[in-house]
Amino acid sequence: MQIESLKISYFTVYRLSTYLRVLSKLDRSRVGTITSVEIGEMTCTPDTQVRKDLAYFGQFGKSGTGYDVKKLKRKISEILGTRKIWHVALIGVGSLGRALLAYPGFKERGFYFVAAFDIDKKKIGKQFNKIIVQDMRYLEKEIKEKKIKIGTIAVPASNAQQITNRFVDAGVECIFNFAPIRLKVMKKIRVRNIDLASEIALFSFYLKNKSW
Amino acid sequence: MQIESLKISYFTVYRLSTYLRVLSKLDRSRVGTITSVEIGEMTCTPDTQVRKDLAYFGQFGKSGTGYDVKKLKRKISEILGTRKIWHVALIGVGSLGRALLAYPGFKERGFYFVAAFDIDKKKIGKQFNKIIVQDMRYLEKEIKEKKIKIGTIAVPASNAQQITNRFVDAGVECIFNFAPIRLKVMKKIRVRNIDLASEIALFSFYLKNKSW
DNA sequence: GTATGTGAAGTAATTCACAGCT
DNA sequence: AGCTGTGAATTACTTCACATAC
Numbered sequence: 001m002q003i004e005s006l007k008i009s010y011f012t013v014y015r016l017s018t019y020l021r022v023l024s025k026l027d028r029s030r031v032g033t034i035t036s037v038e039i040g041e042m043t044c045t046p047d048t049q050v051r052k053d054l055a056y057f058g059q060f061g062k063s064g065t066g067y068d069v070k071k072l073k074r075k076i077s078e079i080l081g082t083r084k085i086w087h088v089a090l091i092g093v094g095s096l097g098r099a100l101l102a103y104p105g106f107k108e109r110g111f112y113f114v115a116a117f118d119i120d121k122k123k124i125g126k127q128f129n130k131i132i133v134q135d136m137r138y139l140e141k142e143i144k145e146k147k148i149k150i151g152t153i154a155v156p157a158s159n160a161q162q163i164t165n166r167f168v169d170a171g172v173e174c175i176f177n178f179a180p181i182r183l184k185v186m187k188k189i190r191v192r193n194i195d196l197a198s199e200i201a202l203f204s205f206y207l208k209n210k211s212w
Numbered sequence: 213m214q215i216e217s218l219k220i221s222y223f224t225v226y227r228l229s230t231y232l233r234v235l236s237k238l239d240r241s242r243v244g245t246i247t248s249v250e251i252g253e254m255t256c257t258p259d260t261q262v263r264k265d266l267a268y269f270g271q272f273g274k275s276g277t278g279y280d281v282k283k284l285k286r287k288i289s290e291i292l293g294t295r296k297i298w299h300v301a302l303i304g305v306g307s308l309g310r311a312l313l314a315y316p317g318f319k320e321r322g323f324y325f326v327a328a329f330d331i332d333k334k335k336i337g338k339q340f341n342k343i344i345v346q347d348m349r350y351l352e353k354e355i356k357e358k359k360i361k362i363g364t365i366a367v368p369a370s371n372a373q374q375i376t377n378r379f380v381d382a383g384v385e386c387i388f389n390f391a392p393i394r395l396k397v398m399k400k401i402r403v404r405n406i407d408l409a410s411e412i413a414l415f416s417f418y419l420k421n422k423s424w
Numbered sequence: 425g426t427a428t429g430t431g432a433a434g435t436a437a438t439t440c441a442c443a444g445c446t
Numbered sequence: 447a448g449c450t451g452t453g454a455a456t457t458a459c460t461t462c463a464c465a466t467a468c
Contacts (some may be wrong), residue, residue, distance in 0.1 A: 007423065008417075008421075008423055009436075009437070010414065011436095011437070011438095012437090013413070013414050013417045014407075014410050014411075014413075014414060016413075016417075017407075017409070017410035017413040017414075018394065018407070018410060020413075021392060021409075021410075035448090035449065035450090036449075036450075037449085042394075043394050044394040044396070046438080046439070047449095048438080048439060048440075048441095049437095049438065049439080051449090051450060051451060051452085052437095052438080052439090052451085052452080054450095054451090055450085055451055055452070059450080059451070060450095061449075061450050061451080062445085062446065062449080062450075063444070063445040063446055063448080063449050063450045063451080064445070064446040064447080064448050064449050064450080065446065065448080065449070065450090066448090066449065066450080067450090079417070080413050080416055080417050080420075081416035081417055081419060081420035081421075082413060082416055084416065084420075086415070086416055086419070088412075094311075094314075095307075095310055095311040095314045095315075096311040096314075096315065098307055098311070099306075099307040099308040099310070099311040100408075102306075102307045102308075103307075103308065103408060103409075105392055105408055105409035106408070106409060106412060108409065109409050109412065109413055109416075110416070111409075111412050111416075149415075149419055150412070150415050150419075173418075173419060174415035174418060174419065176411065176412060176415070180233060180317055182230065182254075182255050182256040184256070190414070190415060190418050192411050192412075192414060192415070194406065194408075194411065195226075195229075195230070196312075196315060196317055196318070196406075197229070197233075197315075197317035197318060197320065197321050197323075198226050198229035198230060198233075199226075199388065199404050199406065200300075200318060200321065200323050200362070200388060200404075201225070201226075201228075201229040201232075201292050201294060201321055202222065202225050202226060202229075202402070202404060203298070203361075203362050203386035203388070203402060203404070204292055204293035204294055204296065204298055204321075204322070204323075205220075205225045205228075205291070205292050205293055206385075206386060206402045207293060207298070207361055207362075207385060207386065208292075208293035208296075209220075209293075211219065211220055221458075221459070223458095223459070223460095224459095247426090247427065247428090248427075248428075249427085258460080258461070259427095260460080260461060260462075260463095261459095261460065261461080263427090263428060263429060263430090264429085264430080264460080264461090266428095266429090267428085267429055267430070271428080271429070272428095273427075273428050273429080274427080274428075274467080274468065275426080275427055275428045275429080275466070275467035275468050276425080276426045276427050276428080276467065276468040277426080277427070277428090277467095277468065278426090278427065278428080279428090
């Protein structure tokens with residue numbers, strides 16, 4: 001599938017991923033069709049939003065009936081690009097890094113960690129979830145050889161920018177950043193920040209002010 | 213500080229947290245004032261956005277000069293409620309749960325895990341980061357006794373809704389959810405979902421379509 | 425001159441309302 | 447009748463432009 005140059009928002013892509021997940025859980029037991037209202041209920045999304053998100057990419061539904069579950073699942077997979085295998089690198093094999101290596105949700109969607117690095121000499125050579133931790137000096141070599149386009153940063157903030165620069169120079173286009181710092185990159189590089197402390201800070205604000 | 217009933221968006225609160233972080237790093241070495249342009253550069257936010265975010269809560273700056281670093285830092289802390297200690301519960305002491313227990317960013321902001329639970333009998337009684345894993349049956353008791361308002365869910369999707377219900381019944385008001393499922397809760401309960409698989413799905417979409 | 429604070433303007437995202445298909 | 451697909455309306459968020467303060 002080739003998407004017209006229509007601009008798709010981050011929000012839409014994210015929701016598509018949640019639709020795909022609930023469809024995947026359905027597929028076995030359920031046959032036939034599903035409506036946008038049902039998808040909406042399962043994902044806490046208004047049905048009109050579900051339809052609009054899908055409509056950006058074509059007309060997959062049947063008026064009066066809904067969407068064919070199997071077909072829709074395949075379509076969303078295609079749109080998201082999750083029918084392909086993606087190679088991912090990890091920098092920082094601390095407790096968070098190891099949790100990411102072990103996270104089953106990535107493999108399910110076709111994202112495979114194929115290289116892990118750490119500056120800690122004691123960790124180098126050790127194996128976690130079948131990935132052997134390597135010395136940082138091989139970063140560029142591995143990224144190029146394994147055609148890695150997605151890099152994951154799970155190191156303290158102080159080292160994150162430098163690793164980002166090395167990632168980008170080596171050909172990484174997408175960065176999954178768990179370090180609490182906003183990385184400076186060219187516009188064409190995608191960065192997703194998971195800032196756990198800022199996320200939890202929303203709660204103290206809410207508990208204090210009962211608003212947001 | 214009491215905030216007028218002006219509606220503050222999630223985006224504003226989140227950004228305030230990032231401003232606070234860069235201010236905290238400055239405080240030692242730097243004296244005096246900082247401008248919205250400087251804060252903006254450090255957090256990848258337009259300066260006009262920085263000023264607008266701050267202006268929701270009062271007039272902390274000085275025209276022609278900027279903001280007093282120490283004072284601004286204190287103000288944002290007050291706004292976010294991070295000058296207080298918040299008790300947090302964790303359900304699910306798998307690799308992700310343990311990474312959360314070990315994450316230093318929470319304590320820095322005043323969020324302390326004070327109870328952890330797991331269904332795995334082998335984990336119960338074990339200690340991680342000074343927290344002893346307890347049997348799930350003590351969930352309600354601990355939440356009430358320790359006045360826990362923030363609960364963290366790091367279990368598979370299949371158990372997440374049931375735990376949510378127990379959380380809410382016991383008095384939890386904010387839920388930090390790492391399970392890949394949209395939890396159903398009353399409107400007054402705050403939920404922040406960290407859906408790692410959906411986040412990474414954005415990358416395959418981008419790599420495939422070079423857009424979002 | 426320099427930087428804040430803010431109403432007004434602009435942009436983006438969501439929701440409504442309904443025409444049209446099955 | 448039931449449900450999709452979509453332009454129009456709405457709401458939310460961001461950026462601009464500039465009056466005001468130091």
